[in-house]
Amino acid sequence: MRAARLPTTKDLDEIATYPIEESKTMTESISNPLPAAQPPSVAMPLVRVRLPSRNRPKGRQPDAAALAEVRALIGVVPYPRDLLIEYLHQINDRYRALFERHLVALAHEMRLPVAEVFEVASFYHHFEVLPDDAQAKALTVRVCDGLSCRMAGAKDLQQHLSVSLGGRDVKLITTPCVGRCEQAPVAVVHQQPVAQATPEAVVSKVNQALALMDKAQAAPENESIELAKNHQSEAVDALTPSTPASNASYFYTSNQPVALDTPAQAAIKNGVRLDLPGAITGAAQAQTTTPEFIDLASYRAEGGYALAIAVAAGKTSAESVLTALENAGLRGLGGAGFPVGRKWRMVRSQPAPRLMAVNIDEGEPGTFKDRTYLERDPHRFLEGLLVAAQVVGVDTCYIYLRDEYHGCRALLQQQIAALQANPPCPLPRLELRRGAGAYICGEESAMVESLEGKRGEPRLRPPYIAELGLFGRPTLEHNFETLFWVRDIVQRGADWFASFGRHGRHGLRSFSVSGRVREPGVKLAPAGITVRELIDEFCGGMAPGHTLYAYLPGGASGGIFPASLADVPLDFDTLQPHGGFIGSAAVMVMSQHDKARDAALAMMQFFAHESCGQCTPCRVGTAKAAALMAAPNWDIATLTDLAETMAQASICGLGQAAPNPLLSVLRYFPQEFTGGL
Numbered sequence: 001m002r003a004a005r006l007p008t009t010k011d012l013d014e015i016a017t018y019p020i021e022e023s024k025t026m027t028e029s030i031s032n033p034l035p036a037a038q039p040p041s042v043a044m045p046l047v048r049v050r051l052p053s054r055n056r057p058k059g060r061q062p063d064a065a066a067l068a069e070v071r072a073l074i075g076v077v078p079y080p081r082d083l084l085i086e087y088l089h090q091i092n093d094r095y096r097a098l099f100e101r102h103l104v105a106l107a108h109e110m111r112l113p114v115a116e117v118f119e120v121a122s123f124y125h126h127f128e129v130l131p132d133d134a135q136a137k138a139l140t141v142r143v144c145d146g147l148s149c150r151m152a153g154a155k156d157l158q159q160h161l162s163v164s165l166g167g168r169d170v171k172l173i174t175t176p177c178v179g180r181c182e183q184a185p186v187a188v189v190h191q192q193p194v195a196q197a198t199p200e201a202v203v204s205k206v207n208q209a210l211a212l213m214d215k216a217q218a219a220p221e222n223e224s225i226e227l228a229k230n231h232q233s234e235a236v237d238a239l240t241p242s243t244p245a246s247n248a249s250y251f252y253t254s255n256q257p258v259a260l261d262t263p264a265q266a267a268i269k270n271g272v273r274l275d276l277p278g279a280i281t282g283a284a285q286a287q288t289t290t291p292e293f294i295d296l297a298s299y300r301a302e303g304g305y306a307l308a309i310a311v312a313a314g315k316t317s318a319e320s321v322l323t324a325l326e327n328a329g330l331r332g333l334g335g336a337g338f339p340v341g342r343k344w345r346m347v348r349s350q351p352a353p354r355l356m357a358v359n360i361d362e363g364e365p366g367t368f369k370d371r372t373y374l375e376r377d378p379h380r381f382l383e384g385l386l387v388a389a390q391v392v393g394v395d396t397c398y399i400y401l402r403d404e405y406h407g408c409r410a411l412l413q414q415q416i417a418a419l420q421a422n423p424p425c426p427l428p429r430l431e432l433r434r435g436a437g438a439y440i441c442g443e444e445s446a447m448v449e450s451l452e453g454k455r456g457e458p459r460l461r462p463p464y465i466a467e468l469g470l471f472g473r474p475t476l477e478h479n480f481e482t483l484f485w486v487r488d489i490v491q492r493g494a495d496w497f498a499s500f501g502r503h504g505r506h507g508l509r510s511f512s513v514s515g516r517v518r519e520p521g522v523k524l525a526p527a528g529i530t531v532r533e534l535i536d537e538f539c540g541g542m543a544p545g546h547t548l549y550a551y552l553p554g555g556a557s558g559g560i561f562p563a564s565l566a567d568v569p570l571d572f573d574t575l576q577p578h579g580g581f582i583g584s585a586a587v588m589v590m591s592q593h594d595k596a597r598d599a600a601l602a603m604m605q606f607f608a609h610e611s612c613g614q615c616t617p618c619r620v621g622t623a624k625a626a627a628l629m630a631a632p633n634w635d636i637a638t639l640t641d642l643a644e645t646m647a648q649a650s651i652c653g654l655g656q657a658a659p660n661p662l663l664s665v666l667r668y669f670p671q672e673f674t675g676g677l
């Protein structure tokens, strides 16, 4: 008897064309049933019927329970592709992790390849993908490991917590700067920040949360699932920052924006300390996680939205707004400092439809100005956004908010709803989106990718996003604070803004000051102020027992300067000759108790952690440099070589700026790595 012939590829191809009932995809069988399949017209050998077919669904199929759970969270079709990250958040919030079964179900619902959903989910630090049989911890506690928190004792805090939370149902992790450096050290229990955190305060918050969760689990058996879920949400709510009460008079004394009128204006020009916001001192900024804010009614009562109304009605022309921004010399305040008026003209000259993307990712270590303004005066920003939308001709605005800013999200949701319910003028479509813990998504083209629901990998340019941005449309992208100043500049006049400044510079800058100063916080100060002036006049001097040793003028990317450069004017373009830049004006102050090489190592580790991995000079360079910098003796030749390669050959600003702290140490702190330690 002849042995049975093994099927060839050709056989398999033939078989694949047979419409076999069991080969229907899950998609078809659940939501798009096809007519019953016809049996093969010719008799088939049994072996053929059993063979895999092309029509058979590939990969893992969703199970009914997971599908039901996902649908219960995100509703039913349609599921726009760009909302993938929002859906992942919903699942992650509910189940404390992303279980594989849910990702498979989500992929099915969104008609996406499972691999695509996995690759997006695994890109973002705030998502943890777990196998189905794993157990997610009840609670996550994050201890900030950023430079200012380290200076304030974050390592000790972390060690204490690892002991006191050991054995509890808690995941304790360190995390890069969470944008609250004036409150250092900071811990975040689920979504609730703990300012000036002590082990006791964190443990108390954890106990509170776990007790509520126990209550949820101990719900009587006859208690309905809904009721049990309520207990669960109660526990989550207790850890989710609520929207603070509003009180218009708290932020700006005498209801005047930023209190820059006389005598405060005179004060700032004369170099007298001016706290921002008016009534909140540096010490208060450091303590409060839910400051009072100006709500819509109060904002309108003090003349708010008059500019937006005037522009919408054509009483204030687009040209006059553009001219005011240009004459004021307003530059983008997210880091790159591109002239604002010029950007608006570029985008408005592009064909419609145009889009806007607002960057509130605020991931640059040491930066917290956007949060500080947002949580106190959200409508000043929203008015700037409306004016920009009208002048540039934008009908949809996406607001990309850092995930760590849970309180701001609640506030923005509430205030946008209030604005939509009572619009002062026609509004563009507003979409609030949530980042997911990836620093690179602050880079504008990576943010655009993330807004499209993808991995936040920067795009190669050109084309620039002003021409080809979000969803392929011309996109106006701005930092939060840039829009925050639009109203005041147009209403008060370009000269008002440009009249501030020191040492030949013009304008106002919001410095996020943290580290070894007496009163850390956001300091609204004249452009061109020196760090010595900033510390002495705005921060109450150095913290007791500390003298200035070094400072970072522009977050992680802007280099590290020695005290001997304390009299350099801080502004765009003034620091480049010294190997640094102001970036987002995040000033971290170090004292004789700190080492520049430790700071540089922390920054390089941060960049290695945050590199999107797309290009080799950055992916390999940051990791390798961090390893070399951790050694007691630095291999200076290799480090210099790596620094040059990263700076010259990386695709985006992360890799290009990553060597800056390292190069600063090599240039200004030789005593720290040439046997002086």
Ligand SMILES: Cc1cc2nc3c(=O)[nH]c(=O)nc-3n(C[C@H](O)[C@H](O)[C@H](O)COP(=O)(O)O)c2cc1C
Pocket: 331, 332, 333, 334, 335, 336, 337, 338, 359, 360, 361, 362, 363, 364, 439, 440, 441, 442, 443, 444, 445, 477, 478, 479, 480, 482, 652, 653, 654
């Ligand atoms: C790695 C990296 C991270 C960035 N992070 C932010 C950020 O968190 N917020 C921000 O506004 N800009 C950030 N930027 C700058 C943006 O790419 C962009 O220049 C800016 O948002 C433009 O807005 P502006 O003109 O109003 O400053 C980052 C840039 C890079 C290279």
Ligand code: SF4
Pocket: 440, 457, 458, 610, 611, 612, 613, 614, 615, 616, 618, 619, 650, 651, 652, 653, 654, 655, 656
């Ligand atoms: S430089 Fe780094 S972060 Fe930027 S694209 Fe390359 S790998 Fe990604």
Ligand code: FES
Pocket: 144, 145, 146, 147, 148, 149, 150, 176, 177, 178, 179, 180, 181, 182, 184, 186, 365, 366, 367
């Ligand atoms: S919040 Fe910890 S360093 Fe910024």
